[in-house]
Amino acid sequence: MSDGYEILALGEAETAPHRENTTLIPVRHLLGFRPAGVNAWKADTGGQLMPPHEEDSGNEELYVVVSGRATFTVGDETADAPAGTLVFVPPEVHRSAVAAEDGTIVFVVGGSVGKAFEAGGWDSFTLADGYRQAGRLEEGQKIMELLIAEKPDYWPVHYNAGCFEALAGNTDEAFAHLRRAKELDAKGDTAPYFREDSDLDSLRDDPRFQEFLG
Numbered sequence: 001m002s003d004g005y006e007i008l009a010l011g012e013a014e015t016a017p018h019r020e021n022t023t024l025i026p027v028r029h030l031l032g033f034r035p036a037g038v039n040a041w042k043a044d045t046g047g048q049l050m051p052p053h054e055e056d057s058g059n060e061e062l063y064v065v066v067s068g069r070a071t072f073t074v075g076d077e078t079a080d081a082p083a084g085t086l087v088f089v090p091p092e093v094h095r096s097a098v099a100a101e102d103g104t105i106v107f108v109v110g111g112s113v114g115k116a117f118e119a120g121g122w123d124s125f126t127l128a129d130g131y132r133q134a135g136r137l138e139e140g141q142k143i144m145e146l147l148i149a150e151k152p153d154y155w156p157v158h159y160n161a162g163c164f165e166a167l168a169g170n171t172d173e174a175f176a177h178l179r180r181a182k183e184l185d186a187k188g189d190t191a192p193y194f195r196e197d198s199d200l201d202s203l204r205d206d207p208r209f210q211e212f213l214g
Contacts, residue, residue: 006031010040010066010105016130022048025105026123029143036117037110040066043099049106052096055089061110063087063097068104072097120156121147125164132168140164155184163199174200175208182212 010025018024025040027033037059041049049070055061063072063086070081074095081087081097089095097106111117124147131140144161151157162177178200182190194200194212203209 010042010107011103013040014127015042016127017133018126019051022051024123024126026127027107028119029124029127034117034119037119038108039123040105040107041097042103042105044102044104045099047099047104049097049099049104050095050108052094054094055091055110058091058112058115059110060091060113061089061095061108063089064107064109066105066107068099068101070097070104070106071100118154119151120154121151121160122156125160128164129167132164137168140168153184155181155190158184159190159193163197166200166203169202171203171206174203175206178203178212 008027008031010027013025013027013030016024016026023042025042027038027040031038043049050063052073063081065081065083065085065087067083069083070085072079072081072087072095074087074089075093079087080100087097091112124143128140128143131137131143141164144157144164147157148161158177158181162174162181165171165174165177178194182194190212194209200209
């Protein structure tokens with residue numbers, strides 16, 4: 001758009017498969033939005049919206065039912081949420097949602113109080129991996145290259161790039177990215193990912209993988 005603004009119709013926006021049973025609308029990536037985490041989830045009746053999870057990073061999240069109807073489960077409570085409903089969830093509270101009508105879209109914004117937002121790029125990775133699965137490998141690689149160029153010293157983007165290359169079967173490229181992620185990770189936050197992330201399963205029998213587990 002001219003004058004630097006963008007218009008995005010959520011119902012028509014590009015989507016990407018996420019964790020096998022959810023569908024992401026990668027709003028932050030598509031708009032280049034940087035001040036906060038913003039994305040959306042889409043599902044038909046009975047389908048999972050955002051993956052069940054807790055925010056242990058301190059993020060607060062506000063969910064907005066844009067269209068359709070959702071059923072939210074927050075902690076031990078369940079709530080009906082028609083279009084126009086806002087659901088606020090503080091950190092470390094388990095949350096999930098399923099669509100109660102076809103074409104349900106839930107928009108979410110998240111961030112931590114008093115902390116500048118820093119995108120780890122998981123949503124860009126999701127779109128890139130969707131391209132990979134669709135046989136559009138080079139397009140997916142370009143997304144990851146742009147993400148690294150924007151944040152060259154942030155370990156999550158290198159980690160996600162490593163996952164992408166591992167899933168694409170590019171072993172040496174995957175190890176290069178993962179090695180850089182570990183170098184940048186001063187707090188050891190990568191440790192559980194290296195131990196548990198199934199995206200890296202194709203690498204685990206390689207002797208080089210042991211350096212990430214030490």
